[in-house]
Amino acid sequence: MNITNEQYLALSALAYSDISTYYNKKQTTIGYLIGNNRIKDYLGKDGSVSPEFSALSTLKDWIIIDTYSNSSSGFYGIAIQDPATKDIVFAYMGTQADILGNDFSPSDIFTDLQIGLRILPQQFVDAVNFYHQVSQTYGSQYLVDYSFTGHSLGGAIAQFMTYSSSTDDKIYDSVTFNAVSPVPIIKSMDADFNKKWSRFYNYSTDHVNSLDWVGMYYGADLGKTIRHINNTEIDYKRVNFEAVSKMLLIKLQVVKGIISNAEGYKRIQDFIKNVDGSISNGSDGYSVEDTLMFYRGQAGGASGELGGGFLDFSHHHLSQFLRDDPNKSGFQYAMTSTVDSQYEFADNSDILQFINALTVIEIAKANDSARFNKIMPSDTPPLGAYSSGGVLYILPDGTYSWGTYSDASIAYAKYIVQKYERLLVSGEFMKSYVDMQKAQAEQNRRIDPLVFDLDGDGITTVSIDDSNVFFDLDNNGFAEKTSWVGVKEGLLAYDKNGDGIINGGNELFGDRTLMKDSKTLASSGFMALAEYDNNKDGKIDSNDVIYTLLRIWQDSDGDGIASAGELKQLVDLGIVSIGLSYNNTGVTDGANNIQVRTGTFTLADGSTRMTGEYLLNRNPVYSVDSSQVEISDDVALLPNVQGAGNVGSLHKAIMQDKSSSLRGLVNQFIAEKDVAKREALVEDILARWAGVGSVDPKSRGDAFDARKLAVLEKFFGAEFQGSPNANSAPLLKSSYTKLFEVVYVSLISQAQLKDIVNSVDDDNDGISFEKAKQIIDDAISRDSVAGVGLLSEFVRAMKYYGLKSSGEFIVLRSYYVGKSAEYGRIIDFAGEQVLRGTASGDSLSVGSQYTLIDGDSGDDWLRGESGNDTLIGGTGDDALYGGKGDDLYIFNKGDGVDRIYDMNGLADEVRLKHKLQDVIFERRSDDLVVYMPGSLDSVVIDSWYRGDNYKIETFTSEDGKFITHTQIESLIQAMSTFQKDTGMTWQQALSSQPSQVESIVTQYWTAPTA
Template sequence: MSLNTLEYLSLSAIAYLDFDKSLEGATIEELISRKAVTEKDLNKPELSVLKDPSSPLRSYTLVYFEKDDVSGFAGVAFRSPSGKIILAFRGTELDRGFLPALSDIATDTQIGSMVLSPLAQFWDTLEFAQSVVARVTGNDNISKKDALKYLRHNNATATGHSLGGGLASYLTYRTSDFSSGGNYGGIQAITFNAVGIGTNLLDVSALARLNEYNITDHVNSLDWVGMYGVPIGSTIQHIDTSDLDYKRVNFNALGKMLAVRLRLSKGNIDMLEYKRQINNIKNTIAGGPGRYSVTDTMAVYSGYEGVGGKDGSGLFNTSRHNLDRFLCDDPSKPGLQYKMTETVADQKLSVRNLRDLFNLINAFQVIERAKIDKNYTTDVISKPPLPTTMSQDGVIYYNNFIILPDGSVSNRPYSHDQIAYANYVVQQFERRLASGDFMSAYVDTQKAQADQDRRVDPLVFDLDGDGITTISIDESNTFFDLDNSGFAERTSWIGSGEGLLAYDRNGDGIINGGNELFGDRTLMKDGKTLASSGFAALAEYDDNKDGKIDSNDAIYTLLRIWQDSDGDGITSVGELKQLVDLGIVSIGLSYNNTGVTDSANNAQVRTGTFTLADGSSRITGEYLLNRDPLQSVDSSLVNISDDVALLPNVQGAGNVGSLHKAIMQDESGLLRSLVEQFIQEKILQNVKLWLRIFWRIGLELLLLIQRAAAICLTLGSWLYWKSFLARNFEDRRMLMQRLCYRGRMINYLKLYMCH
């Protein structure tokens, strides 16, 4: 008998309890009778299902419990009467001791970076699975590889909440098998508010098939932790259990008020005009026969305390993250019993973007408070900072009450990173307002964002004749090396009905990067200059200077249209087509500057036309595609052996390859021995070994400093880190020379060495 979602939620909650080794073999019913699961535990909504004597969970047997206070890992495994194994992983805990709390925070920081792999707890997950299978089979010598096979062949399942959900997802990933045409997405995992670990894995094929993994993550619609990172598998959003009646919120009026608030924030209107416009909009809220409520709508606008927080605090609020936020009273059952909350699909109102809405409201409040406090910064960061205290060196600098423009009261300050993230949230809203009075500000934002993110502008052809469509970076799972760095970054992409103009310069039948497209990453004929645009790059090949590329130009037969029909960023058989095969007789080189943004938030900067054999013409568009350079993978092909695949890994970033690839390419075997030493010594206790490993794979100096500093800070080792910087100048100089030799040094590293 399969478990339902509520029962998996209960098992995720059980993972937060500790069990003595002597309890192994006891059923959950026996654990209750022996007070290992107390009455206080059972009174928690997330464990209340165990009160029901008919619950199938009560017959499940405790197989194994493990808790490691060094790494912070904790997990528990149960076995059903039919022999099915369920592994449940514990999330972050801040109240179970100093060391495990710090270890959990370290793991959260590594996952949150979307660059580092949480090595210790990933490794502990595999060891835990090995121990569970050893107890079930009686084979104490079973290998990790065989243990994973056993879980796969015996239909085991996994569950977990928060960090524990990320670990359950990792186990599913490690038990999957897509080799040799296989299509097995790993053991089933049912998770709750799990952090996304997609970019903490190093597997190009995995990133291309994120939705194919056998994982279902249930996420509270207002919980930013559960929305963090890149999830693998599918996601189901649940409506938060606040007492706000969404049906009585006039979202149309709310959007208009937020647009006015943006104008106030940008300084386009003064406070008097702001209040006049808000009052005018308020008078339209109650349209319809009692359908909308001014009170509910304005409560949302002022950062309703029960939902998104108030005075800006909701932007960093983690209270929506707990398991009980998935539960509500079930009136169909006697007494106080619970059921899962409604999902977005079940709710008739359009509440899919509620979390973004509350983030925006709170972001305005953060910025407004910062301006009053005169500590406002225009800096932007795209990821919410980890929760921090509102004091510095034990001193609280702000205790005054501030009335914000929406009428709410703020009694707290905000840190630099919190203000910078609020700027990002407002910036995203601003970029969506591409009309009316906001156009000039929007264009400025668009240009600044293009400069900041180095978006790349390939030429896109409207092959299906219905206009050019692009895919937003939030919805895209495409990784492609647009900027020719040697690493494929996650990028916005084109729709399946469009094509990219390409020139396979090395003749390998594959479009390897932006240098083989036509855009601002295309190298001109002089071999030194980058093209200013795709049209400029193509114009160099107009041999007869007639303003078009056709059969009279030598390049015509060499050009290809890449129609990436599966959207994976990889040139597959049949995707590269000659112009003549598509009936394209000429490509015009004249263009119009447009500067508009489509619904996927990609900027169309220029448009031209191409002509078909029947005389009709279609659009050629030059698009600035959004990219996330932090989410990058090394696209070089290196076979990873099975034994190396079981070793801890470090996700590549920038121009840095993965630890696994570095091990395979290190003929001396020194790097592998360092990693194996890490396994024995628990890397969290040995910062020097981290530095040696990073040095060995040639990590950029700045990235090395950032990662090592983060580890040292997490472990409270700041004094050690300062001494490292003071004592090891010669080591840094040697490292710089090594990096210069590899051709990867950039100017700021030289400046760093000068100081």
């Protein structure tokens, strides 16, 4: 048919107007409907034609030849005929709320649910009946060509009709918009559909708005999918959508109040910094600028609204496919441009799982908060859920009421939100875990289940980086992030407790399987299976009782959850026996998993295939706690911190502590005003929370506190082998200090600092401390000691949140330095692990224990490491080596001559306690010299002119203004030109022409902004 996409879209929009009252078998034309204002929403509020109907007038001579409606199923369709060619287009109404408002039609929701459950909906049956009704009447009169169109659910019906009306000789086209996929239904009807699927590729086209999560995520279309963009300011081909999804995951937590603005800003900035290289990785052509622009357009501003984001359906509307064509007069709409290749949102299940769960929680809580609050999280997927691309969509349960979710659906949604909240916190704990790993130089313990090569092409596994699986391989009640097996392979399983779920490693066959005595762990999967060989013939077959109880778990969606249809009996797969003999191999595969043993299993035709035992890599810090603990209303009001490893949340621990001592410690922490006493309380909270309060601190030697080590082991889900020694103790101390700081800052941010932390505004481009300054100033004016303490703790928290290098933090510091130099020192030292020098020359290294070195007086030699270190030489001529991180060098008046060696980092800073007019930059050989006329102070940046790696990115003056390394070169040239023109040295000009000096200098120094 010769119909444009815009015309198909207009007909899809027309299907939302009930024109049956105007249609009376007299072949009403589209022109008549337009001329007599019979089309709902044809005109917008301004009187112009609504975008989705812009092409409808080009079909004014087309005739409405029939309509079909079913009030019980909610189906509505129209048949429109071209009077010239006699061709007929069927257009179907979609889910009504997409066009008409927020009240979804119950029957449409039920149809969406049936698609997910692979049940043939009545609306599909109605569409088939309508097609036959029209074709019998008009197909017999003319040689008619048919096509189908629709939006959303209507698009699913249109695609289904392309399939159901097809014959061996003929396939009719469908053109759809943001369609729900009918493929699950078709597969349930046609066992051979996968073999036929490619036939429809060129006959069915779904146009999807790239921002519409309904159209993008609801399964694969019948034919091809074309994605559209409608924001010409962003090059979508250069947007790294994986990076966007992870930033939005953080932003959603801020919007929902799970984390504060400050913490959310910190996590996003950390992510941007860490992923910067991978966003723009080579051949993929991703752009940091376009990626961040897209993210900011989605994430909204400080108001918390998601700007056109994923929790609403605005991008699902038909009008979103059109834009005004600037080449035509008036409002002339054309289809938006398309994206040839782009990252699939559906490939990243994290953001989709989280959004889906938040949507369920948001609606369920609004519908019945009392019922909602009583439901405990559960990791069991609910019946009536739809799985696509590794994402489980929790749909309304067929109760004919939009948003009415079963207890199981709400429980699972709570579990998903809790899971991702915990994972984000686990990222902070990982920084601590790295030091513990270094201390014992051992890998995470791997666990080895038996894997079956079901398709005969060898066993493939999934690396821990590519896996989305969390599974309790070690049976400790926490599901850890783990490598996994490929979707074509099978895991041998035994549902010992008969709950229809594979709960952990004990229900697989590996070195975490309990033998029949329920005490002894098997040494291998083959050993665990051999115990069930009743007749001792060296194989498991129908002569052994366990044969009918065993299952092959083929995790087809790779989510680590045994969903319906994934557990199969041996006989169903044609497996007649499993050999118990094996060969030792010890081969590491491409996914960094280790094949340790291989055996064989036999099929009914006598052929054999491989059984492999694989040591799967795992990360025990990233874990999910699925235990159900009801949190009382009073405990819910206390500060909460998510755990990691083998530690549940603080709230759960309080509820499980029968002695109530943990609750008492938390209450003491909330009431305590003294910082040192609060820190001591956190030590006790950590020990009680981890369940190690009774451990003797000296029980593992004198090198390191055994109770602190036990805390680390619990939080990281890993045992430290043996006792610490002098080499490992510093690393363990660093690990514990970092863990301690995560918990301490999390607690004060919800208690003593709650109001001031919540006062920090985030507008995506930066943050604002204006309200925080007012709170601190008020506190200082009432009680200077308490106010300064508030300043110190607030700065400590902001440094933890990664804001030390932000422009607003520099403004904050400058503001308080202007009030008192001592305030500046408090800000510099707050929250730092300080290593102090002596009056004589020292050689000091940050190591893994410290974040700040204060050399004091004397000629010192100070060295940073790979972290973001702060180095203060103090008085004397000092040598400062920053290392690889983003380092801060603080130079005070009277500090003498310091030489800085910096060979890495992206955001290094020299902070000068001098006015910018008193700072002169000069090149000497390959070095940059920064000196202050009238004093003996100077800073030498070694090898500055040998390359960018040796440069310091920013210099900051006493008043907070800064100059970048590129602006420094321009300032040096301006200084040189001034000296040549005037015949004066810069020092002479400072005293004789200070206004001219200031006018030149201020051109290159910039006032910081948030």
